[in-house]
Amino acid sequence: MAFNFNHLNRRRFLKALKNGLYFIGIAVFSKLTGRFINRAAAGSGTVQLNISQPNQPFRVYDRFFMIRDKDRLRFLSRTCPHLGCTVQWNDRAGHMACPCHGSRFTKQGRYLSGPAKADLHELSYELVDENNIKIFLEDG
Amino acid sequence: MVEPAMIDPFKRTWWMPGWGEIALSSLIWALVSGMLLVPGFNAHHDPFQSVSRLISVDAFGYFLHSFHSYSGDIFLIAAFVHTIEYLIKRTHRSYLFKQWFYLILLMIVSILAVFSGFLSIGSKESASALHIFDGILQTVPVIGGQLSLFFIQLTRNINPFSVIYLHHAATFTILTVILTYVHIKRLKAERYALLYTGFLLALLALILPASLGHPADAVVSVVKGPWYFIGLQEMLSWMPVFVAGIAFPLIIIGLLAWLPQLKSKDRPVLYAIAVLLIFYLMESVIGWFLRGEGWQIFGR
Numbered sequence: 001m002a003f004n005f006n007h008l009n010r011r012r013f014l015k016a017l018k019n020g021l022y023f024i025g026i027a028v029f030s031k032l033t034g035r036f037i038n039r040a041a042a043g044s045g046t047v048q049l050n051i052s053q054p055n056q057p058f059r060v061y062d063r064f065f066m067i068r069d070k071d072r073l074r075f076l077s078r079t080c081p082h083l084g085c086t087v088q089w090n091d092r093a094g095h096m097a098c099p100c101h102g103s104r105f106t107k108q109g110r111y112l113s114g115p116a117k118a119d120l121h122e123l124s125y126e127l128v129d130e131n132n133i134k135i136f137l138e139d140g
Numbered sequence: 141m142v143e144p145a146m147i148d149p150f151k152r153t154w155w156m157p158g159w160g161e162i163a164l165s166s167l168i169w170a171l172v173s174g175m176l177l178v179p180g181f182n183a184h185h186d187p188f189q190s191v192s193r194l195i196s197v198d199a200f201g202y203f204l205h206s207f208h209s210y211s212g213d214i215f216l217i218a219a220f221v222h223t224i225e226y227l228i229k230r231t232h233r234s235y236l237f238k239q240w241f242y243l244i245l246l247m248i249v250s251i252l253a254v255f256s257g258f259l260s261i262g263s264k265e266s267a268s269a270l271h272i273f274d275g276i277l278q279t280v281p282v283i284g285g286q287l288s289l290f291f292i293q294l295t296r297n298i299n300p301f302s303v304i305y306l307h308h309a310a311t312f313t314i315l316t317v318i319l320t321y322v323h324i325k326r327l328k329a330e331r332y333a334l335l336y337t338g339f340l341l342a343l344l345a346l347i348l349p350a351s352l353g354h355p356a357d358a359v360v361s362v363v364k365g366p367w368y369f370i371g372l373q374e375m376l377s378w379m380p381v382f383v384a385g386i387a388f389p390l391i392i393i394g395l396l397a398w399l400p401q402l403k404s405k406d407r408p409v410l411y412a413i414a415v416l417l418i419f420y421l422m423e424s425v426i427g428w429f430l431r432g433e434g435w436q437i438f439g440r
Binding site for chain 1: 267268271272274275276283286357359360361362363373376377378381431434435436
């Protein structure tokens with residue numbers, strides 16, 4: 001009985017073509033979806049702050065710490081470098097601490113201990129006028 | 141010689157429904173109570189304030205919030221015990237891979253449905269959990285960024301609580317309902333189980349009102365996530381994020397998915413799953429009872 005190799009090869013070819021088209025379709029769909037999701041999300045924010053108030057060496061705001069070192073202003077993000085929880089200032093202990101996983105930082109934002117393994121991120125700012133500055137918050 | 145009868149920890153008593161029926165009934169009660177909460181909940185502006193108002197202006201709102209919260213918890217507990225029961229009975233041996241795959245998916249979306257409800261509240265705890273969830277998703281290779289944007293969108297253009305609330309009310313709930321139907325081919329619970337579970341939930345809601353957590357701007361010394369993820373929170377404090385948040389759950393899921401293929405040689409895999417779950421339980425105990433201020437051991 002003769003074996004029909006042509007029939008087998010044609011079947012394999014069509015199956016491979018079908019799988020290839022599925023793969024290409026999924027790849028194209030994933031690429032389009034990923035691009036769409038990326039475009040939906042852009043943006044960074046800023047906060048305007050009035051600095052004409054009495055000089056305080058250290059102050060806690062919602063999203064950052066303000067440190068006044070002689071005439072130099074520094075803004076440290078309160079977002080923990082580990083997984084983004086809001087770092088708290090512990091007045092009693094004299095350091096900053098993350099309440100989620102226990103990372104600790106000095107008053108200058110330097111890493112002390114815990115899973116964060118990095119200092120608090122320093123935020124950049126620019127002068128709007130002599131009494132106001134604009135602080136650039138990081139995303140998220 | 142007559143062998144002593146084996147003790148069956150899951151032996152049905154006349155007054156208690158099966159764990160699967162309790163899980164299904166809890167799901168139904170969660171759907172009903174969730175729908176009733178929709179008009180009072182504002183995920184876009186200040187979700188925490190809307191929930192606070194909801195539970196303070198009306199006693200029924202107070203009851204309903206607790207009822208809904210506990211229905212999610214009881215659903216998870218009953219589904220977990222139901223899963224353990226049937227793993228011990230080795231019913232996975234009779235499943236085809238496709239059916240078993242849908243069950244694994246059901247387990248994942250069920251957990252996400254309950255977790256996303258917790259995240260939607262907008263409390264200090266849920267805001268922190270949202271950031272942690274985002275951080276974990278970001279560690280997924282290649283698609284981590286997209287996953288994070290899809291589920292959470294931590295940007296200043298959109299309130300992330302409104303995004304996760306939509307996933308809670310729509311994406312994960314719909315998937316849970318569909319996959320539950322695929323599993324048992326019905327959505328109607330046994331009447332007695334529905335009444336039993338409803339009564340249990342009402343009793344819990346009346347006696348132990350569910351905690352709302354702290355306002356998002358509160359100053360707290362320690363933040364503890366939902367009870368089912370305390371173990372994960374503890375693991376994240378000493379393990380790399382990818383290992384604790386992605387690899388560990390994937391290993392459990394992978395072992396579960398493997399079971400039907402093994403047929404009668406599944407004992408080592410079942411033991412491995414048991415060891416991992418016991419490890420997670422130990423981490424949960426440490427996180428719940430021993431972690432205090434600043435997430436330090438015995439911190440006061």
